[in-house]
Amino acid sequence: QQRQEGAGIRAINNVVDVTNFVMVELGQPMHAYDYDQIAGHSLTARRAVEGENLHTLDDSERLARGNELVIADSEKPAGLAGVMGGLESEVTDSTTAIVLEAACFNGASIRRTSRACGLHSEASGRFERGTDVTATIRALDRAAQLLQEMGACTVTQGVVDVYPVAKEPVHVTFTAEQINSRLGTEIPAERMIEILEKLYFKVSPQEGGVYSVEVPSWRNDVTFMEDLSEEIARIHGFDNIASTTPRGNVTQGGQKPLQAFADRVKLALTHMGMCEEVSFSFTSPEIFDKMELPEDSSLRNAIPIMNPLTDEFPLVRTTLLGSVLENAVRNLSRKNEDIKIYDVAPVFYPKALPLTELPREVVKVAGFMTGRRNPVGWSNDSAPIDFYDAKGIVEDLLEMLEISRYQVEAGEYTAMHPGKTALFKKGKEVIAAVGELHPKVAENFGITKKAYVFEMDLLTLLKYTVAKSSCTSLPRYPGISRDLAMLVDENVSAAEIERTISRNGGKFFAGVTLFDVYQGKQIAAGKKSMAFSIQFQSNDKTLTDAEADEGFQGILEAVQKEFDAELRG
Structure with missing residues (x-):
């Protein structure tokens, strides 16, 4: 008891203490069952049945998902394999006969079971790191010996050993030159052997300076010559290995065009006062529901x-807006x-499920x-951000x-208000979408304020x-402006x-800007007033009013014909 408590394991009773002592002594976890509490007096390893009750020694009951490995009697699970035994078959003061069980479990399987059940034990930690498959009989014999020496029991003869595929010894070959070349040392072969x-490797010399090494059964981490070199370096002493300058061909690194373009987009958005966020590439079905996806x-x-990583994120995301909205909610909940904010990150589209090939990875740009509109300050007003602020961000980005x-x-886009969404298009291809967050989506995420979002495809932006x-010199000659209200x-x-x-401004047309839109009492129902400022300019001369009027007249005739526009004075 004193020795195992010194190892950090509390004493329980003589049988359990012996199994824990052997686990620390030989590195082999084992479990003791009350023989009379084992239904059918038989034990087997099997997968749990979904919904099956797992009642463990910590007096917790868990419902099996169906992929856990259990040690079961003829009726029910008697223990969670490699993690913790069952409560019904535990050794108590009334136990008169026990069964000792030891096994070598797959480390990955035990790790998944331990994580899924939220249960970690001394045994699971050892199985996750790997145990010696040849040590189970030796550990059982040692436990039986200790129990018998303390007069606790009479040991029955024989063991039940299920070992269908015996582990073959691992052999690794090396030469002293290989080891020294890798370590940058001049260690003699005799010193390596x-x-x-001393580390219990069996070394046999072969022809041509080659040595064959039989790896101890408990060293599951040694499989290659490189592993042997690390063992030799460790014992030889890293301080005894001289520092040398690495040699090799120097290759200049660089970014792919899409990566460099992504940095350019990030820099532009940051210059416009937005903050970059970083998010995981994971999501959940609940996010799709909150975004009101059909x-x-x-x-x-x-x-x-x-x-x-957690049950909250079981999927790889297909939309970047969901990640941006989650981070926005996290900020709002903290009174920010x-x-x-914006994010430049990939989303993943599978060609088919289940996956048979790598999914299509698309880098998106999204913002919230x-x-x-302005920081708090005595000289700033408290006007809120509106649709045109978000639209302006997108326009400025495209300009940069x-x-x-x-x-x-106007158009419709995922998670955006159908009546307050703008689509930026080149031909029929959408290069950006910006709009007010859909009221229902905002309600689902718990966002009570007006919010605006945008999303773009980085590869599409790069294409255009x-x-x-290129640049042109500033105009040398003055231009002429005409206003058109209709x-x-x-x-x-x-x-x-x-x-x-x-299209109809003529050869001196230089640009057009909308400066007024009005609907009110003075305007007939179903109509609106729009006013444009139209610029005319020449790079070769000063325009005359007649030349500007000629282009302006072509514009008047076109808008009257195409839109049945009524000119306003």
């Missing part, structure tokens, strides 16, 4: 993780209510904004990336960015009118 034999949405086709000639139109920047149907978008103006 001396070190290995049941048939392809985004729900997520890859399940075989060994998730003025948030401008809510709270005040030198992406132009895109169209902006200008590979080589009444149009309320369903007509500014983007449609701007495209028409651009």
Whole structure:
């Protein structure tokens, strides 16, 4: 008892103390069962049945998931294999006959069971790291010897040993030159053999300076020559190995174009006052529900993780917005209510489930904004962020990336308000989406303030960015500006009118800007007033009013024809 308590294990009774003592002495965990409490007087190792009750020695009851390994009698589990024994068959003061059981379990299986049950023990820790498969009989004999020597029992003759595939000894070959070349040393072969034999390796010389080493059965970590070199270096002493400068070909590192472009996007968003967040690539079905994804949405086709870090994140994410929204909620719950965050990270789309090949990895850019537009200060107002702040972030980013000639139109996008969402398009391809967070999604996440989100595909942005920047000199000649105010149907978008103006502005057309939109008492129902500032300019001369009027007249005729526009004075 004193020796095992010195090893950090409390004393319980003579039988359990002996099994714990042998575990510390020989490294082999074992368990003692009350023979009379074993149904059918038989024990077997099997997988648990889903929903089966696991009642362990800590007096806790757990329902099996169906993949745990148990030691069972003829009726029920008698113990959680490699982790903890069962309560019903434990050794008590009334026990008159016991069965000693020792085994060598697969370390990965015990680790999964221990983690799934939230139960760690001295035995599971040893099995997870690997035990000596040849030591089980020796450990049983040692335990029986100790019990008999203390007069606790009479040992019956014989053991039941199930060992269908005996472990073959592991042999590793090496030469002194190989070891010295790897370590950068000049250790004699005789010294190497001396070190290995002291560590219970059996060394046999072969022809040509080759040595064959039989690895001890308990050294499951030694399988290659490199492992032997580490053993020799450890005993020889790292301080006795001279420091040398590594030699090799120097290869200049570099980033892939997509990685460099991602850094460029991050820098641009950071310059605009947003903070980068870092998130795990994992998600859960609950996130899809909160985002109000339809049941048939392809985004729900997520890859399940075989060994998730926690039960909360069993899937690999298919949308970056879910991760951004989770981090936003975490900030809001800590009273950080003025948030401008973004993330540049991959999402994963499987080609088929279950996986037969690697999924398609797509890098996305997503952002979230809510709270005040400006920091708190006596000279700043408390105006909240609105849709145009988020839209402006996207527009400024595209401008910094030198992406132009895109169209902006109303549309629908995941988790965004259908009436307050803008899609940035090049032709029919969506390069960015920005909008107010859908009220139902905001409610599901517990976000009570107006919030705005955006999402982009990094590879799509890279495709349309200008590979080589160009610049032009500032205009030498003054331009001419004309204002155009008109009444149009309320369903007509500014983007449609701007495209028409651009097509019909003539050779001196330089740009158009929307500066006023109005709907009110003075405007007929179903109509709206829109006012544009149109610029005309030449790089070769000063324009005359007649030349500007010619382009302006072409614009008037086009908008009247295409939109049935009514000009306002």
